[in-house]
Amino acid sequence: MSPPKIIYVSRRQVFAEAIQGLPQFAPILMSSAGQYMDTLINQRAAFVILDAEHPDWRALTLRGKNDAATRRVPVCLISDEAALRADAVLCGADLALSWDEFPAQLAALIAELARIPDPEVMERLECECGQALPATAVEGLAQFNRGEFYRQHDLFEALWAQTEGPVRDLYRAILQVGVAYYQIERGNFAGALKMLQRSVQWLYLLPDTCQGIDVARLRRDSYAVRAALQRLGPDHLRELDRSLLTKLQWRPPQSPST
Numbered sequence: 001m002s003p004p005k006i007i008y009v010s011r012r013q014v015f016a017e018a019i020q021g022l023p024q025f026a027p028i029l030m031s032s033a034g035q036y037m038d039t040l041i042n043q044r045a046a047f048v049i050l051d052a053e054h055p056d057w058r059a060l061t062l063r064g065k066n067d068a069a070t071r072r073v074p075v076c077l078i079s080d081e082a083a084l085r086a087d088a089v090l091c092g093a094d095l096a097l098s099w100d101e102f103p104a105q106l107a108a109l110i111a112e113l114a115r116i117p118d119p120e121v122m123e124r125l126e127c128e129c130g131q132a133l134p135a136t137a138v139e140g141l142a143q144f145n146r147g148e149f150y151r152q153h154d155l156f157e158a159l160w161a162q163t164e165g166p167v168r169d170l171y172r173a174i175l176q177v178g179v180a181y182y183q184i185e186r187g188n189f190a191g192a193l194k195m196l197q198r199s200v201q202w203l204y205l206l207p208d209t210c211q212g213i214d215v216a217r218l219r220r221d222s223y224a225v226r227a228a229l230q231r232l233g234p235d236h237l238r239e240l241d242r243s244l245l246t247k248l249q250w251r252p253p254q255s256p257s258t
Contacts, residue, residue, distance in 0.1 A: 002026065004116050005043040009033065009060060010051030010078075022107060025114075036060050038230075040070045041200050046114040050093070052079030058091055065092030069197040074113040078102050117205055121166050128167035129210035133250065134159060137171060137211070144174065145247040149182035170210045173202035174248065177222045181245045184225075189234035196226040214249035221246045 003026040011031050028043060030036065033056040040048065048064065050057045057077060064070045077088035077096040085096035094113060097105060133141070140155035156175035160168045180195035199222060208216035225244045232239055 004046035004114060006047045006049065006110070006114075007036075007039060007043070007045045008049040008051075009036070009054050009057070010049070011054070012051060022110065025110070033060055037063060037067065037070065037197075040064060040073060041197050044115075044201070044204050045070070045073045046116055047110050048073055048075045050075060050077045050088075052077055052081065052084045052088070058087070061088060061091040061093050067197070068194075069201060072201075073115055076109065122205070125166040125169075125205070125210075126207060128165045129170070129207050131167075131211060133211040133213065133252065137174075138250075140171075140174070141213070141248050141250055144178050147181075147245075149178040149185070152178045153182070167210065169202040170206055170213065170215070173199050173206065173215075174213075174218070176202070177218065180222070180225070184229075184237065184240060184245065187237060189229065189237045192237075193226065193229050196222055196229070212250050212252050214251070217246075217249050 003024060005028055006022070006025045007028050007030060009030045025046065028039065028045075030039060033054070036056075039045070050060060054060075061075055061077070064073060064075060074094045075092070077085065077093045078099060079085050079088070079096065080098050080100075085098070088096040095109065136155050136159045140152045140159070143149075143152040143155065153175045156171045156178070160171040160175065163171065176195045176199040180192045180199070183189075183191035183195060203215065203219045203222070206215045206219075208214070221244070225240075228240055228244055229237070
């Protein structure tokens with residue numbers, strides 16, 4: 001798995017210098033706000049730092065915290081103005097620091113707050129992914145592959161609700177991709193894009209194969225649909241190539257020979 005990403009939006013070199021002291025993270029500098037949400041989603045941001053001198057910091061904070069795909073990513077605003085720091089918290093930032101506090105506290109705050117996969121959880125996920133796909137999921141998979149995207153949602157959601165282990169993210173990812181395809185069929189561009197964006201945070205943590213489901217292909221295919229939607233825009237949804245809405249690939253574990 002690639003190093004966790006720290007996104008920092010600023011034109012100041014001091015950000016880059018501070019991040020260089022954290023070699024376990026990969027920094028991504030953004031001086032423009034144009035690709036902010038796509039960067040957070042596609043790079044699976046672990047932490048975001050915003051410079052209050054950037055004119056769009058309020059909009060970026062609100063946008064990230066109001067979107068289910070990115071609202072769990074911690075956001076820190078840096079400003080020497082107490083009023084701006086208070087405003088940042090009201091906008092949804094997790095914390096706000098002065099420039100004097102920033103270098104000294106950054107490492108501790110990232111260690112405490114950054115969204116980094118827990119090794120114990122990942123080990124448990126790997127174990128659970130080696131188990132057989134539950135019967136409810138098998139039925140949901142069949143509905144998904146028949147294009148019954150609304151009905152598959154109910155089955156996978158019920159299974160997700162009753163599952164305690166991290167493999168529940170497999171069921172959540174599938175149901176969200178299925179709901180996105182359902183919204184495409186209904187002509188709901190915004191709803192489809194929103195669900196595909198949400199699914200990224202669950203899909204990227206899953207092994208390439210989980211309970212026999214080809215997650216790598218689901219990840220690749222759903223990302224391709226999302227990219228196609230973004231290229232077309234809401235006014236050209238009808239032009240989307242429906243062959244991109246591919247089936248789930250599942251290979252049940254082979255029974256041991258007798």
